[in-house]
Amino acid sequence: MGGTTGCEAGVPPAGKDGTGHVKKSYRKLIIREVTHSLSRFLAIFGIVALGVGFLAGLLATTPDMRVSVDRYYDETRMFDIRVVSTLGLTEADAAAIRNTGGVKGVMPSRTADALVRIPQGDDLVARIQSLPLALLQEDSPGYQNRVSLLEGRMPAGPGECVLDVSKIADQGVEVGDVLTLSPDNADLSDTLALSAFTVVGKVESATYFSIEREPSTVGNGTVSLIFYTGDDAFSLDVYTDLYILVDGADAQTAFTDGYEDAVRPVMDTLETLGIERSAIRLGEVKEEAQRELDDARTAYEDKKAEAEAELADAQRQLDDARAEIADAERELAENRRALEEGEAQLEDGRRDYAQGLDEYNEGLASWQDGVRGLEAQRTEYQAAMAGKEQELEDGKAALAAAREALADTKRTLDESRATLDAARQRIEESLAAGLLSPEQAEAERAKLAPQEEAYAQGVAGYEAGVKLADGQERELLEAEKVLAAGKQAALAEFAAAQAQLDSVKTELDSAKAAFDKAARDIAESEVRLADGRRQLEDGEAALEDARAQLEQGEADYEQGRRDADEQLEDAKRQLDDAQRDIDGLGEPEWMVLDRSSNAGYVSFEGNAEKVAAIAQVFPIFFFLVAALVALTTMTRMVEEERTQIGTLKALGYSRGAIMVKYLLYAGAATVCGCVFGLLVGFRVFPTVIWGAYEIMYDLPPLVASFNVKYAALSSSAAILCTMLATLSACAGTLRENPARLMLPKAPKAGKRVFLERIPLIWNHLTFTHKVTARNLIRYKKRFFMTVIGIAGCTALLLTGFGLRDSISDIVDKQFGEIAHYNLMAGLKTDRDDDGLAETLASSASESLYVQQTNVDATGSGGTLSAYLYVPEEAARLGDFITLRERKSGKAVPFSEDSVLLTEKLAAKLGVGAGDPLTLRDGDGRTARVTVGGITENYVYNYIYMAPSLYRSSFGAEPDYNLVTAKVADESDANQDAVATALLGVDGVASVSFTTDVSRSFADIVKNIDYIVIVLIVSAGLLAFVVLYNLTNINITERQKEIATIKVLGFYDREVNAYIFRETGILSIIGTGVGLILGIFLHAFVVRTAEVEIVMFGRDIYAMSFLLAAALTLAFSALVDVVMARKLRRIDMVESMKAGE
DSSP states (O other): OTTOOTTTTOSOOTTSTTHHHHHHHHHHHHHHHHHHTHHHHHHHHHHHHHHHHHHHHHHHHHHHHHHHHHHHHHHTTOOSEEEEETTOBOHHHHHHHHTSTTEEEEEEEOEEEEEEEOTTSOEEEEEEEEOOGGGTTSOOTTSOSOEEEEEEOOOOSTTEEEEEOSSSOOTTOOTTOEEEEOTTSOOOTTTBSOSEEEEEEEEEESTTOBSOOOBOSSTTSBOOEEEEEOGGGBOOSSBSEEEEEETTGGGSOTTSHHHHHHHHHHHHHHHHHHHHHHHHHHHHHHHHHHHHHHHHHHHHHHHHHHHHHHHHHHHHHHHHHHHHHHHHHHHHHHHHHHHHHHHHHHHHHHHHHHHHHHHHHHHHHHHHHHHHHHHHHHHHHHHHHHHHHHHHHHHHHHHHHHHHHHHHHHHHHHHHHHHHHHHHHHHHHHHHTTSSOHHHHHHHHHHHHHHHHHHHHHHHHHHHHHHHHHHHHHHHHHHHHHHHHHHHHHHHHHHHHHHHHHHHHHHHHHHHHHHHHHHHHHHHHHHHHHHHHHHHHHHHHHHHHHHHHHHHHHHHHHHHHHHHHHHHHHHHHHHHHHHHHHHHOOOOOEEEEEGGGSHHHHHHHHHHHHHHHHHTTHHHHHHHHHHHHHHHHHHHHHHHTHHHHHHHHHTTOOHHHHHHHHHHHHHHHHHHHHHHHHHHHHHHHHHHHHHHHTTTBOOOOOOOOOOHHHHHHHHHHHHHHHHHHHHHHHHHHHTSOHHHHHSOOOOOOOOOOGGGGOHHHHTTSOHHHHHHHHHHHHOHHHHHHHHHHHHHHHHHHHHHHHHHHHHHHHHHHIIIIIBOOOEEEEEOSSOOHHHHHHHHHHHOSEEEEEEEEEEEEEETTEEEEEEEEEESSGGGHHHHBOOBOTTTOOBOOOOSSSEEEEHHHHHHHTOOTTOEEEEEOTTSOEEEEEEEEEEOOOBSOEEEOOHHHHHHHHSSOOOOOEEEEEOSOOOHHHHHHHHHHHHTSTTEEEEEEHHHHHHHHHHHHHHHHHHHHHHHHHHHHHHHHHHHHHHHHHHHHTHHHHHHHHHTTOOHHHHHHHHHHHHHHHHHHHHHHHHHHHHHHHHHHHHHHSOTTBOOOOOOOHHHHHHHHHHHHHHHHHHHHHHHHHHHTOOHHHHHHSOO
């Protein structure tokens, strides 16, 4: 170190008396170097630990995953081989397999898929599998694919079952619930003997430990429920599966070549055995079928005789019906004549009744007129009499009033007479008394004369009035007598008229009674005739029915005879066809399958390989950055100890002896880092990734072992990197002579930087900014080392974020932009096209028939398997699949004379537009076609071909075995309904939705996200270590410079800005370079990590660039915060004294 002087090592050279003392001092020097430069030691330790842990951890993850699952398989005795046959498997087949060399055990099994109704009322697709109940408690190889009880108990009696809840939701079914077969199932009597199952427990199994749903040919096409029951639940007399354990296979790790090598020979033997067993099974089936056919022939003859007898009996019944109809026709004719005679008599009666009724009505009308006339006369007479009587009463009243007036007049006259007499008497008395003279008396008498005259006139008027009143009275009496005589005469006339009318009414009433009786007689006759008519009509209707029945009977007889002939002919034809089928029955297909037939096994293997692919790429860059850190650190260390190295060389130490110190220093840090990195890496990385995959799988505990192979590989790589970096750092210095080394290293010659030649910029910079610019440009080695280190970290971060973008593109682009259909239905050759078309019309807006088959495609780059996709209507392919170039987004035309290839397939085959391509299908037919274009696609490899080109290339018609469709309502309920409807159509083999595939890929992407997060965190830690180390070296190198500016009066914040401004600028430059480098690194990683059938997205989103840059700069700022403490602790006095 810089503070160690040559005196400490100033001992005689090796080989003299002080050799032991020299070696001891040298060892102490090395130990002191570690303790005095711990931060440098820890930098190498940290970067090595990170790189080794990352490499070893990722490399060990895949083997650990495989070993863990393999142990789970071994514990549950997961099958090694599965045998199925198109004609079923017998106990004899199982015995023959047991006797095969290399077979450890055989478990016969029966499996059936059916719609099952759960207590909540929903119908779900369930897989029902048999369990060997007698072997559940035994350690027998006859019990494979063992289940682990989680709740309740195992089934013990008929109708009991246990529910498998391994990564498949229990759908709310609980122990004690009863599952029943749905009435929507087809006839399952030949498959299942029971229709209800009681859940007595819940289990998990290795067979279904994946979230991947098993396909089915019933319901919506996806198994939603799995339960196990005894063999007594099945009515099958054969097995559907034979599960086999291979002797010695459990000693090998699943998913490895060793396991495949252990299983393959037994599979080959079983395939050979299958030829023999298939022939035997064919003979058994033929014999049984012939026996059933012979029984059917006997039944046919019996049926024929029975049909002939039934036809003869029907003919006799028809003859009897004809005779009955003839008798009924005669009886109806007689009844019709009697009815017609009755109707004639009734008509005469109606006429007589109508005539008499008319006469009666006329008489009644005349009587009513007489009554009305009489009443009118009586009313008129009464009105006249009333008028006369009123006149008489009025005369009497007037007479009484006149007499009253006369009486009043008489009283007035009497009073006037008395008054006159009194006045004359007073005059006479006055004359007599002398009171009046005669003249006066005469004058007074003269005054009374007018009154006398008036009185005389009044008396005359009164007397005349009396005479007039007497005359009126006589007239009134005479009139009253006349009125009474007229009234009496009128009453007599009215009484006579009334008597005459009453006589007429009596006659009319008698006539009315006679007519009412005639009407009742007519009504009764009408009722009798109506009954007769109804009886006649009923008879005629019955006769017509009888005729119709006869006609129908004759037609039925003819139809029955024809049907019987046709049925008998059809039965005979079926018998003959069955005989031909039996005679032409080929050997059954005996399929020997390994664990790759299990969806969970294949899915887990693919995911484990993804981790292995990433492990082969990412750690390389970690080690490159680690080498850079080691080179930087050791270069600085050697430069700091130039004087010490010169002293040692002057004392006679060889280059190798001097170099050993640095090699041991770097080696010690590297070994410690390797040990720590291995201990952490072998535990952390597999555990984190294993935990991520627990979302997709029901995983057992992880077996995280110490992998010696990967430990040695990663440690060797780390040691090699640091040793080479150390050798490179020492080589240049050790070539110099001791005298030059013992002198301080001359500072770099000062010279103008290029910015000084640009006054417009330079003159506007402050002093500290100019110093920063000079330091950045002058110390190019530090510049490039820092930029490269930061760029490497940024590139790793961007690659991690970009990898997440690329993986998410698979789901977003494939199922959001490329594929526009969301329904796929697999079709059989023999299908109900009308029913399928009707169901599609009611369920989907558009549909397209397609032939999709596997072909081997050969180009200049080799041969690969791909799907040949032939749409029935080439012009409509673009409505269902977007055909475009990925980079430009331009549409790719689909022509009739060339094929389109998906992008990854074209790259693997090494072909482009215009290149030839050879295709070979499963029937051995080959076709040579021209590539018309390359189209974007992310899931699976496709070759798009027009039907006309298929015909001309392969010389055959396309067999459209798939239909794609667009369903608007993507809810689970509607998809289940559509799938159920389609699977109910004859000839529909399977139904799937892209939403299911999308969810599956989304789950995979979600799990890979966890791995990407691990990569990002690791890259972030690497960035922190690199930045910390480079900043620490920068501060150490410039310790005297920093002390100087402190002495000059710089505040701490100014000192920090003085140093960290350079770090910030270098971080920004390094980040920019790293973003560019990350684009290429991401492209390399994506092409390396992606699997065969999937193309990752090639784009990195803007947010990923921002995140990578922000994290790098954030780590840079964090390092600045950490290193600020070191700047504050620099001792100005000691730093100024320290030699360079």
